[in-house]
Amino acid sequence: MNPPTEPTFQDSPELPPPPVPPSPAPAAVASAEPDRLQNLESLIRQLGGEVLRERRSERRWKLVLRLGWFGLVLAIIWGVMSQRGHVNSPSGPHTALVEVRGEIAVDSAASAENLVASIKSAFEDQTAKAVVLRINSPGGSPVQAGIINDEIRRLKALHQKKVYAVVEEMCASGAYYIAVSADEIYVDKASIVGSIGVLMDGFGFTGLMDKLGVERRLLTAGANKGMLDPFSPQNEKQTAYAKAMIDQIHQQFIAVVKQGRGDRLKETPDTFSGLFWNGEQAVQLGLADHFGNLDYVAREVIQAEEVIDYTPQENVAERLAKRFGASIGAGAAKALTQIGTLR
Structure with missing residues (x-):
């Protein structure tokens, strides 16, 4: 048995050193440096261009907004200044037209304030x-119609100028109240004319309240302060009072019709009953005079074929305020309108 040999330390074979990347040649280093500078300059130019474009775009939008607001202000001013002007300017002898359209009421286009002006x-x-x-027009407020009728008769006497009423689809109730101020009334054979009467309408909810178990608690100072309250039972005395009041207004209406139509009116039991008739019947009953439209009256009767519209046009400021539903705009339009009407 051989004795164990003692471990010996022998020199291990040497490993080859790791490869060292070749260092770039001086010429390559020199050429890469300008490329990086060019790329950086190109990036800076792109960023600068984007910033300039954004600023130009902002300036354009600011200019557009300013021009838009300027145009809106001009439109408002033009609307206020031209609110009561004519659509056309008269150039010679002509027929003056005033439109009476829609409900005759305080806040409507056919209000006394608008039409009288x-x-x-x-x-x-x-x-x-x-x-x-x-x-x-189907009619409306007897007060507004009465103001217009009175003013037309006053102006006729003052200026000695004739007035003609031309009925299109409808001339009923308060509209006929206005029409009888004219010297002559022209209709189409199918127009609706008349309805010489007065009404006061409402609702009564007492029966429904009883079914629902709802109690009405109304406190008044004055025996008639709650008159015609729809949630209270009818009071015979108050109902009779209201009926007498509208009967009196009806008599005022009848007097105005008789004054305006004179001997041409062929009165029947139904004339002042609130009935209405077509244009052909209206001529037969003396409620109207002749058949004809605006062009016919201007050309054949007045003999001034050119028609100039004197009807007040809708205010541009008010129309814009209504369209956008801006309460501030509506208040500004109203203020501008009031300023524009100062003399």
């Missing part, structure tokens, strides 16, 4: 040979 302008224009009221 335009009718007065038509009368005062010396080149207007006559005034035509073109009517298409």
Whole structure:
């Protein structure tokens, strides 16, 4: 048995050193440096271009917004200044037209405030040979209609100028109240004319309240302060009072019709009953005079074929305020309108 040999330390074979990457040649290093600079310069130019484009775009939008607001202000000013002007300017003898359309009420286009102003302008224009009221209205407030009727009769006497009413589809109730102020009334054979009467309508909810178990608690100072309250039972005395009041207004209406139509009116038991008739029947009953439209009256009756519209046009400011539903805009439009009407 051989004795164990003692471990010996022998020199291990040497490993080859790791490869060392070749260092770039000086010429390659020199050429890469300008490339990096060019790329950096190109990036800076791109960023600068983007910033400039954004700023130009902002300036354009600011300019567009400013021009838009400027145009809106001009439109409002133009609307206020032209609110009571004519659609056309009179160039010589012509027929003056005033439209009576829709409900006759305080806040409508056919209010006394609007129509009286335009009718007065038509009368005062010396080149207007006559005034035509073109009517298409179911009626409305007897107060507003009465104001218009009174003013037309006053202006007729003052200026010695004739007025003609031309009915389109409808001339009923308060609209006929206005029409009888004219010297002559022209209709279409199918127009609706008349309805000489007065009404006061409402609702009563007492039966429904009883079914629902709802109790009405109304406190008044004055025995008649709650008169015609829809949630309280009818009071015979108060109902009779209201009926007497509208009967009196009805008599006022009848008197105005008789005054305006005179001997031409062929009165029947139904004339003042609130009935209405077509245009052909209205001529037969003396409620109207002849058949004809605006062009016919201007050409054949007045003999001034050119028609100038004196009807007040809708205010641009108010139309914009309504369209956008801006309460601030509506208040500004109202203020501008009031300023524009100062004399």
